[in-house]
Amino acid sequence: MKYQSFLIKYAEIGIKGKNRHIFEEALVRQIKHALKPCEGNFAVHRTYGRVFVECLSDYDYSEVTEALSRVFGISGICPIVETPVVPIEELRKAAADFMKEEYPEREATFKVHARRLNKEYPLDSMKVNEELGEAVLDACPNLTVDVHKPEIMLHVEIREKIYIYSTIIPGPGGLPVGVGGKAMLLLSGGIDSPVAGYMIAKRGVKLDAVYFNAPPYTSERALQKVVDLASQVAAYTGPIWLHNINFTEIQLYIYEKCPHDELTIIMRRFMMRIAERLAKESECLALITGESIGQVASQTMTALGVTNEVCTLPVFRPLIGFDKEEIVKVSKKIGTFETSILPYEDCCTIFVAKHPVTKPRLDVIKRHEKNLDEKIDEMVERAIATDEIMIVGKDETRIVKQRDGELQI
Ligand code: ATP
Ligand code: MG
DSSP states (O other): OOOOEEEEEOOOTTOOGGGHHHHHHHHHHHHHHHHTTSSSOEEEEEETTEEEEEEOSOOOHHHHHHHHTTSTTOOEEEEEEEEOSOOHHHHHHHHHHHHHHHOSSOOEEEEEEEEEOSTTSSSOHHHHHHHHHHHHHHHOTTEEEOSSSOSEEEEEEESSSEEEEOOOEEOOOSBOTTTTOEEEEEOOSSSHHHHHHHHHHTBTOEEEEEEEEOTTTSOHHHHHHHHHHHHHHHHHHOOEEEEEEEOHHHHHHHHHHSOGGGHHHHHHHHHHHHHHHHHHHTTOOOEEOOOOTTSSGGGSHHHHHHHHTTOOSOEEOTTTTOOHHHHHHHHHHHTOHHHHTSOOOOHHHHSOOSSOOSSOOHHHHHHHHGGGTTTHHHHHHHHHHTOEEEEEOSSOEEEEEOTTSOOOO
């Protein structure tokens, strides 16, 4: 079947009134971005409070529907056949042909739902329903009418053209990326943080990300794994600015100066401090982590409280009440799982203590952090100044700042 366009459905809760156009413009922008790599020409526009993707050339149906099904804000994608505003006899034929092609064999019940928005059309929607129901019954012996619980619907909208559709491909829901501002994701190579980023982005938040790298204790492959994860998340969010921070010096210094059972917690406090600095510099309004209560020693409520103490920005932890199984389920759905389980070492796993504290005391931790006073400030400044920045998209990654260079976009 050759569909000429796609009607994009979106949830309207919370977007009525004066914010609606902001939402719709962001949705159009994100759809255009998602379609860029697809074969073919498309026009994306808003008409009468609806968003349409018009196909101006040949295109690959599954490529386009897959791209659209990753755009947050879309709740459904309806492939449409269009006709000019034709008399009912011709519309009967168009509807019957459509259903014959759409459901050549499937035995099912159906119902027609016509909407006459163009009041010049001579028949009202009830009458159109009757006419088209009859035409489909005549043409498709495998279909029967059930107006109460139909298995399939035939939607017909009479506007400046007539739009016919039946299939609704589910979208990811949420809000279009960008309407909610920007946040900084602490992205490690694990299962959790990509899922956390996905969940916050789904609420309309654009993502930047930071990875704390510990070469030579961690390899190039560990970095590549994080870049790959960012790229998989970027398939939903659009390009992500990824900061690659060299954390080795800080980690070794903590290792040298602080009690080993407190390493993880102190290290995490420095990660948060640095992430917050980067966040503020790039106008991010919050931090995001993949933490979940009790998952590991550094994620008991006490430990989370001690980590959180260094932050002034809100820290979003969307997985806080999730079991690992639930997180894995989302990571499989969004396509990050297989990359996340690759066995490359993470900076935290290398410096981890045998028996990390599960109930760190803030006053004790602060006292031990004093052991770092001599050099830690300059180390933090150096780590931030020598960050490497990449723009990671779904299909390409571009380094825009080398460790010893200036930002070059
Ligand atoms: P993940 O599966 O995302 O790696 P995890 O279960 O390994 O999480 P931790 O290592 O305790 O848990 O890290 C908790 C959170 O801290 C991560 O979800 C991530 O947001 C952040 N984080 C940990 N290590 C790093 C790192 N090297 N770079 C950036 N963020 C990190
Ligand atoms: Mg981890």
